[in-house]
Amino acid sequence: MIGLLYRAADRLRRRRYPENHGRIGEDLAHRYLRSQGCTVVARNYRTLAGTGEIDLVVWDGGRLAFVEVKTRSSTDFGPPESAVDAEKRDRLRTAARDYVRRADVDWKAVRFDIVSVILQASPKIEWLRGAF
Incomplete structure (x- = not known):
């Protein structure tokens, strides 16, 4: 039963975001970090x-941040x-x-760091500095 629900959710996601979620999230995170x-x-x-x-290696002031980008279509x-x-x-x-x-x-x-991206009509991006 749960497998059926996952497959249905995957089909819906593919319709809404036919491209690769991860790539979209990384592109958004890249632009966001540059804007910051x-x-x-x-x-x-x-x-x-x-x-x-x-995913991303960035200089933030005098700190070298290794950034993992995680993207979801919802929470x-x-x-x-x-x-x-x-x-x-x-x-x-x-x-x-x-x-x-x-x-x-x-x-x-x-x-x-972790950059969390939730793909919505207006994507929600959250930058967690020093996440671990």
Whole structure:
């Protein structure tokens, strides 16, 4: 029964947003962070070993923020940021260490953020600085 409901919800979402939710959310987050004065230095950064990926890497003042973007069409199943669990945070930290090592940045300048995007008629964007 629950599977049927999920499939129906997926069909409705695809009709409303035929494109990729994640890509739309990342584009909105990118523009939002730039409008807030951040300098975006990387999008979809992947480690050489392929063990991790970071949606956005931005400078916010003197802090290098590794940003995970989570996009949902509604909050029916909880807020988007709730999808960033301990395992995901560990993978982000691993990818961030790789980036910091390659870019020669001081780890003390690093911060982990989440940008939560809810796709509505007027998308709702929330930036959680220092989320973990």
